[in-house]
Amino acid sequence: MALSLYNTRTRKKELFEPLDAARVGMYVCGPTVYDLAHIGNARPIVVFDLLYRLLRDIYGADHVTYVRNITDVDDKINAAALESGEPISDITARTTKAFHDDIAELNALAPDVEPRATDHIAEMIEMIETLVASEHAYEAEGHVLFHVPSDQGYGKLSHREREDMVAGARVEVAPYKRDPADFVLWKPSQDDLPGWDSPWGRGRPGWHIECSAMSRKHLGVTVDIHGGGADLIFPHHENEVAQSECSRPGHDFVRHWVHNGFLSVEGEKMSKSLGNFITIRQALEGAPGEVLRLMMLSTHYRKPLDWTEEGVQQARTRLDRLYRVLQKANLPALDQEIAISPKGNDFYDALLDDLNTPLALSALERLADDVSKMSAVEMQIHGIGLRLAANLLGLLQQDPEAWFKGGEAESDVGDIEAQIALRLEARKAKDFAAADNIRDALAENGIILEDRPDGSTDWRRAG
């Protein structure tokens, strides 16, 4: 079985065939660094991280290049700086750091290249110049605009007719536009805002041009996969296609367009006005990153995902159960270097089928169920398979002991064990009231006891 992916452009699930299996490229639209990332931002991070892991597994880690940009020049950043007085460079540096910290908690691997828009101004200007020279773009009042009617193929990604777009336009059409659908490639910048010298005067790039320029620079004229949230299909990705293909006629910009569905919170669209905006950081206060990751993967990536407190709890329970099997299997320590692929089973096939993670998870849980019923020797062997499979999803990355007991300060472990010893003595003396008091006191501190059949007592931290 081979990997197939849904392609937004053709609206079909297609066999994924890279241009060159030795150099598979994937570009994903990264964050604009003006504020903490929210759980909606986290979805594409997790989805494309999974795709990255899968591609590495299929083609070899050295043959896949994952590029995810950082947008560090944007009007929203300017607005944030104006409001807080914090220098723009401080905002972008601080927010980029926070972004990295947050998504590391979600077990997202770092991309191979993480280009910044401000490091690629020259490439953008060059592309714009090409477009102007070929009359796909024009200068007007210091702006450079892409002339949409000059692109015969415009609309092929989002499947929109130009007339519809114009009719539905909700923003005033700038008077200097030749056509209402024309969009900005370059715009003049005030002295107090970031700007770069260009053939059209001091200015800054439009939103869409950066991804076109950076994708080409780091992955070539044609890239195998370009991904992002479904809301980017139009206008962002449509415009990227226009710029890229008109500046290099005869070459496809992207072979497979992959878009993840939107995320809502407790049934409502996440928005600042509704007050249901959840940052990754806030979500991490309520649950470990792996739980959030499992939650993300519980729904197929193209479907809407409703983020609920109950859903997070369910994910936690599911993950606990998997870790319990791992704990029981008593596997040797993690060694990522020996990671072999769990190919050729229901689990892997589910992932190959357009990243069907809910189905893959069900296969994983069936496997876990089987493993938990095996003999100790078998359990070690098949337990490793279980862990490898989960690792492909970016799950079960921790040692089970650490999962159940880690977290808070390690210092009180001795105290917990002392209390357990006291309780055991009380139980031996049939003083169950005293024993239960100890257990209740520990429970109040988030420590749950589990008596084993052999008479010993284990403990774990409550989620």
Next chain:
RNA sequence: GGCCGGGUGGCAGAGUGGCUAUGCGGAGGACUGCAAAUCCUUUUAUGCCGGUUCGAUUCCGGCCCCGGCCUCCA
């Protein structure tokens, strides 16, 4: 209005033209001093109306809802 997704058991969420995942939860039982964990058993579903078919949740048509996008929100 245009385009795109959805409507599955108490909840989450897949597959599938007939054998009806998986998880969470509920119920009963085993184990336990009692719990916790584990194990066993168990309950309930395919928005509405037609059509195709021996048979549809799955295919087709219509309808009703829900959500997203429609120029800078992942």
